[in-house]
Amino acid sequence: MLSYIAKRFGFALLALASVMVLTFLLFQVSSGDIAGAYLGPKASPESRAAFEEKYHLDWPLINPIWHKNKENLKFYQTQLFLHIYNTVTFKGKSFATGQTLWEIVRERGAASLALSVPILALGWFSAMIVSCFVAYYRGTWIDHIGVFICVLGMCIPYLAYMIFGQMFMFWLCPTAAWGIDPISNIYLPVAIAVLAGLGSSVRFYRTVILNEINQDYVRTARAKGVPLPGILFKHVLKNCMLPILTNLVMVVPFLILGNLLLENFFGIHGLGDLMINSISTRDIPIISALTFWTALLYISALFVTDVLYAVFDPRIRLR
Numbered sequence: 001m002l003s004y005i006a007k008r009f010g011f012a013l014l015a016l017a018s019v020m021v022l023t024f025l026l027f028q029v030s031s032g033d034i035a036g037a038y039l040g041p042k043a044s045p046e047s048r049a050a051f052e053e054k055y056h057l058d059w060p061l062i063n064p065i066w067h068k069n070k071e072n073l074k075f076y077q078t079q080l081f082l083h084i085y086n087t088v089t090f091k092g093k094s095f096a097t098g099q100t101l102w103e104i105v106r107e108r109g110a111a112s113l114a115l116s117v118p119i120l121a122l123g124w125f126s127a128m129i130v131s132c133f134v135a136y137y138r139g140t141w142i143d144h145i146g147v148f149i150c151v152l153g154m155c156i157p158y159l160a161y162m163i164f165g166q167m168f169m170f171w172l173c174p175t176a177a178w179g180i181d182p183i184s185n186i187y188l189p190v191a192i193a194v195l196a197g198l199g200s201s202v203r204f205y206r207t208v209i210l211n212e213i214n215q216d217y218v219r220t221a222r223a224k225g226v227p228l229p230g231i232l233f234k235h236v237l238k239n240c241m242l243p244i245l246t247n248l249v250m251v252v253p254f255l256i257l258g259n260l261l262l263e264n265f266f267g268i269h270g271l272g273d274l275m276i277n278s279i280s281t282r283d284i285p286i287i288s289a290l291t292f293w294t295a296l297l298y299i300s301a302l303f304v305t306d307v308l309y310a311v312f313d314p315r316i317r318l319r
Contacts, residue, residue: 008306019295092285112270119193131205153199165192177269189262
């Protein structure tokens with residue numbers, strides 16, 4: 001078991017290192033003239049030089065030997081090393097505000113957590129309850145209506161949920177349709193995100209549960225007189241955990257991307273809203289750091305899922 005965890009942990013570190021290097025190379029290629037973007041096209045050479053010196057944009061990309069002032073530079077005075085250090089330690093400074101990433105996370109992180117955690121927890125819990133319910137009544141009018149509503153919900157664009165949900169809230173209670181002041185306003189975007197993702201999750205979980213119900217051990221339990229609710233909730237769900245965990249992890253990046261739209265649409269000043277604003281202003285230190293920490297969240301979720309695979313299925317850790 002320990003060797004299995006160590007191997008998965010090594011793969012996770014390798015993936016994180018690859019993300020770090022790739023984000024650095026991509027942003028160096030696509031960033032363009034940063035000094036000109038913030039100082040204007042008519043900025044003097046002295047102003048541009050001062051800006052580049054302040055944010056170390058005049059340092060060499062990878063190797064000081066390739067730089068014209070190589071005799072005045074230390075081996076670590078490269079933009080790649082600075083990118084890695086600032087990203088890992090949250091010390092990268094915003095070009096727009098001068099704040100460090102740590103200060104920005106302390107200021108905006110609570111709003112993003114207040115949105116993401118309830119969406120993930122409530123979305124998974126409600127999808128499991130509904131999918132078990134429709135699977136229990138398989139082939140009945142309850143199952144048919146449930147599947148029809150799920151397919152109908154999947155056909156509605158995510159943006160439509162936000163637009164009509166906000167329109168309804170403006171009609172019902174205008175003060176609750178924008179921002180998170182008071183904090184109870186967070187209920188609207190959470191409800192919209194949970195409702196928008198419920199259809200696809202229920203369809204997936206229902207299919208997994210129905211496939212497991214047809215296994216031999218379920219027929220044996222039924223022959224022994226075990227009631228179907230006991231089979232469903234005590235035995236079937238445990239054996240369904242591998243695909244359920246996989247689907248739960250696959251939701252994480254879409255949840256983050258969805259929060260970008262939710263926060264920007266509902267005026268919630270969280271990290272998703274910061275990401276959109278940073279992209280529009282070409283605030284490279286903030287974009288690269290948020291990209292890395294999003295990848296860290298996703299890779300960490302994958303690592304935890306791999307460990308849970310071994311917990312629920314001993315055959316995995318024996319391979």
